[in-house]
Amino acid sequence: MRGSWFHCLLVLLAILTFTGCGPQVRTLPGDEVQALLIQQAQGHFAEGRYEASVRILRRVVETYPRSPRQTEARWWLARSYEQSGFFKAALAEYRLLAAQPLASHPQQVNYGPEAKARIAALEQRLGILANTSRGLIGLQISPRAIPDASAVDQWMQGIGQAGITMLVMEAGTKPSGAREASAAGTYFKSSWAAMIRDVYGYAVPAAHRNGLAVFASVSLRQMNWLDRKLGWNDVMVDRMTGRLAASSELDLFHPAFQEYLIGFLADLAATGIDGVLFRAEAPSGPQEGFSAHGLRGFERDFAIRLDPSSLVFPDTTAGRVAPVRNGQPPRQEGTQEYWRWLGWKARETLTVMDRLRHAVRQRAPVLQFALELHREAVSDPMTALLHYGEDLLEAKAVRFDFYVTADGPAPAPFVTVPPPGTVPAVVRPGGSFVSRAVELIGDADDIWLAKPLPAGDPARPWTRVAPATDRASLTPGLGLVYLESPLEVP
Structure with missing residues (x-):
């Protein structure tokens, strides 16, 4: 018994x-x-x-x-x-x-x-x-650079012959630049936005005919075709006065904007693309995210009413995860409420992205999702959280299909400094940037390393890259993505 x-x-x-x-x-x-x-x-x-x-x-x-x-x-x-x-x-x-x-x-x-x-x-x-273990090689192209339907197949053949296996195309216009200022909209048919030109309608099938995958590049917080009168813009706090003001970026915590994004991304998926890349071009900095919806969400989860004007902001220039000096970590300023707010904002942003992914996959089950992160998310996590609202370990828990980051210098031995009054600082060894990324994310074939596209012929961008040479020194399975402009490397 x-x-x-x-x-x-x-x-x-x-x-x-x-x-x-x-x-x-x-x-x-x-x-x-x-x-x-x-x-x-x-x-x-x-x-x-x-x-x-x-x-x-x-x-x-x-x-x-x-x-x-x-x-x-x-x-x-x-x-x-x-x-x-x-x-x-x-x-x-x-x-x-x-x-x-x-x-x-x-x-x-x-x-x-x-x-x-x-x-x-x-x-x-x-x-x-289906075979990412060999490492994808991507090329980011502006839809404006893609020729019309009569010449696109020959153009795609040139890209494939150069060793490129994937195209990354912008879904819509960007806020910066005079050319977009006069005409804002998308490059695919959608009932949620004005269309500039239906490039996706003929470029995606042509890419597939030539053995190329296509990812659409989307900056969730930057959509210059949306009217500010909708009230979907984020709110930021002035560190000097403590006053709140409208941000130029969009508020991911706004329920109506989330519903808009689901419809927008569903129309984008209907073009036949293979995946969506969430860009990090407009990160939520340390003074942003203070919309009414963000503050209510924080209060809901922590039962704390946050007053942005009362926060003590950390010095972001000293907020990096610093090298070890005499065994002592650097001192971090900022209230415990602010650190709690930063962590919540990073997690809630990922929760919204996950919600979008699940909703869109109801209509496009095999659609893949990639997340771009600043290089500091790998080499300098405290800086990534402070400056960009990014947390790689939280992002890993959400299980994106791919993670994109620019190469960086070899991380030095560093101290991870937690919020004040919590656990002691943790000292970690250095190592190469790529080895650290693989260690944190888990699999090399889940990572795309971003490199700037060299200058050259804009009509034949594949002549400006050397994938075989660039891949020779990379970890097997690691993906490689050439970005159209060095300014887009975070």
Whole structure:
């Protein structure tokens, strides 16, 4: 009786541990525990709770690497990833299953044929994006530079022959520049904005005919075709006076603007693009984000009413994650409320992006999403949070398909300084920029390294790049994206 009670306790402890409700236990005995956990994950899958299923199955796979139930756990993990829209992760699991030898254990199920069928189906749906382990090579092109429909195929052939595998095209005009000032709008048909020219209508099919993927570049906080009278602009605080004023950027926390973005992105997805790149051209700086919707959201989550005029802003010039000096971290100014606000704003921005992604994927299930981050998000996280409202680890938790950042200098040993009154500072070693990025994000094929497009012939941009040479020194699997202007490298 006592042994039976102890066995039940072990099973209960396993469930609590794998669902994140109990203490962390690294080793748990018993085939029954694995069977029970897989059964629980299958229940979540049947209820449409795919992310809960993924959490349990990831733990099973990682905790029991030699178990005969590995194949069953991986199969349901792959299915859960696929149903969640994480097709790259699903493909990786299906490929592992397809490569496994025939089952030799009575509890081991052979999922090879089923896995191969799912691989074929996903590869057909994803096209060139199905094989990102070889590293994508992208070229950012302004739609204004793309020739008309009669000449676009030959133009695309030149791009493909140069080794480019992906185009990144702006979805609409930009606020800066005299040319956009007189004509603001999109380069695709949409019921949500005026159209300048339907470049996407003929360029996307031409790119696909020539084996090129297409990502649309979108700056969520910069859409110069929207009327300021809509009241969707963000609010910033003057650090000297403490007064609030309208910002030139848009407010991602505004519910009506979020609904607009869902419709806008759905129309963009309908052009047949392979993915959307959320640009970092208009980051939410330390004095922005104080709209009524932002302040109400912060109060909702923390039960604290934030008064922007009472905040003590940190000195952003001294707010970098500084090198270690005599073992002492630099002193950080700013109130605890302000640091809490910065963290909330970064997380809430990612939550909005995730909400947009889920809504658009209801209509375009295989659409991929890439997120651009400033290089400091990798090498200098405190500066990224202070200056740009970016947190790479929070962004990783949201699971974008790709992360884009410009190359940077090798990070020096540094101190991560947390908000005042919390945990002690953490000293981390340096290393190369790319190795740090891979360490933080997890997989090289999830990263695109941005490089400026060299000067040259604007009509034949592929003649200005040397992908083979530029890729030679990169980590295998790492993507490479040439940006049209060095000013666009964050």
